[in-house]
């Protein structure tokens with residue numbers, strides 16, 4: 001098969017969990033990477049090494065360990081900046097996850113400042129967003145009297161841009177959209193939407209939680225009109241640990257926003273009467289940060305960079321095409337979202353006629369095949385297609401064609417088990 | 423059985439009784455009269471049930487005269503709703519509440535509770551569900567909805583019927 005990562009079997013050996021077996025001595029077929037990815041040994045080792053040899057708080061510890069820990073933490077920031085092609089390392093803010101990064105933006109825009117959202121203003125999202133890119137904006141608009149609007153979806157799961165002129169107007173203050181949908185797999189034309197949004201002076205926020213793991217991102221090389229003003233992703237989907245996420249924001253935006261959480265490290269001077277704040281990135285990093293997690297994330301992004309994000313993207317594309325082909329051969333399967341692998345990420349949500357997604361997932365699990373069932377935190381997108389829930393298979397850089405075969409076979413087994421096979 | 427077969431565990435979960443109720447659910451549909459209607463969802467998966475309870479006075483206190491529902495969900499949640507309504511309809515509220523307790527204990531017993539068939543009848547088929555933590559919420563969805571509904575039903579007026 002063309003496009004697969006070279007030496008895929010060697011790559012798989014980097015991920016110790018892929019060796020394990022499940023109940024009934026079945027090998028693990030992990031197809032839930034859009035939910036969270038597995039971790040290579042180098043990430044695990046980097047975190048253990050930090051805890052074993054360099055553990056200390058950052059920035060405030062005046063000793064050798066403190067210096068080592070601070071250096072490791074800040075080196076992780078450099079790695080993130082390189083991974084994203086960020087114009088400046090200071091524009092990289094560590095958060096707890098993608099959700100927190102989005103909340104940081106939506107929350108701080110409620111307060112006085114150049115980017116304050118208020119009555120009469122509009123925030124624009126899309127119907128395919130993860131709840132994490134809907135609810136924070138609902139909170140913002142509800143709290144400020146602004147209005148939340150959204151792009152609808154076409155029947156084939158792409159953004160319906162037919163009413164773009166009435167949606168992006170001079171009232172639009174923020175446009176926040178996902179680069180790659182975690183449910184439909186759709187890859188959105190972020191550049192085109194950013195260009196339009198910038199014409200009216202709106203802030204453009206991109207949820208890259210699904211994009212960062214599977215496609216190369218180079219912010220600096222994007223023309224400024226097309227470059228988002230902020231982009232978020234989460235560590236655990238990019239072969240890194242949980243507990244850490246990233247907000248990249250242009251200096252202009254981050255300087256214009258007031259602080260989010262108050263506490264240690266985000267200040268310049270504190271007096272009882274009031275305080276002044278540190279510059280970015282520290283302004284948005286109150287309290288002891290997730291140090292070991294940052295170290296792990298740094299190792300993860302170096303791992304991905306060593307493999308080459310172009311190669312990872314090609315692999316995802318090949319596997320996704322193969323999986324779509326396999327699914328097309330299973331009677332009763334309806335794939336939601338784009339039907340072919342073009343402009344599509346590696347998450348495939350589908351229905352299997354006559355078998356509820358929970359039951360599909362259960363039968364698959366009994367055969368060692370791990371998928372997700374439910375609404376995948378994208379209930380509005382499910383409602384748009386008139387379905388309550390779906391089963392989702394999501395591949396990643398370590399997924400093999402043989403695993404896709406095992407998945408397709410397991411779907412046949414589910415049909416047989418629930419008596420819908422002809 | 424297909425190539426590779428399906429694990430024994432699966433059969434422990436999907437008892438014949440459960441699959442029967444799933445395919446032919448009892449007491450489905452929303453009916454009048456009723457004193458309370460509730461809507462419960464399982465936020466992690468989106469399973470939903472709208473459930474109505476009709477209670478009427480009996481010799482020894484209120485009786486569960488009807489449980490009607492409209493539900494979307496997996497085999498476990500659908501079958502559980504069917505089994506529950508069949509089990510509770512016609513029982514004095516006090517007794518129905520003890521059946522509820524018994525079912526709850528079974529689900530939360532991590533597979534160590536021996537179900538009492540005299541009390542739970544078809545409900546014993548759900549014993550295997552207790553060993554699948556992810557599915558316990560499915561089995562409990564409508565039971566929780568019923569508990570919620572019946573507690574307000576006893577104190578509210580009937581909608582559109584004898585009270």
Ligand SMILES: Cc1ncc(COP(=O)(O)O)c(C=O)c1O
Pocket residue numbers: 034035097098099100130132133178180181182207209210234245377
């Ligand atoms: C598109 C998208 N956005 C946001 C998130 C939220 O990520 P996290 O839960 O790590 O904050 C996810 C992951 O679930 C996602 O897929």
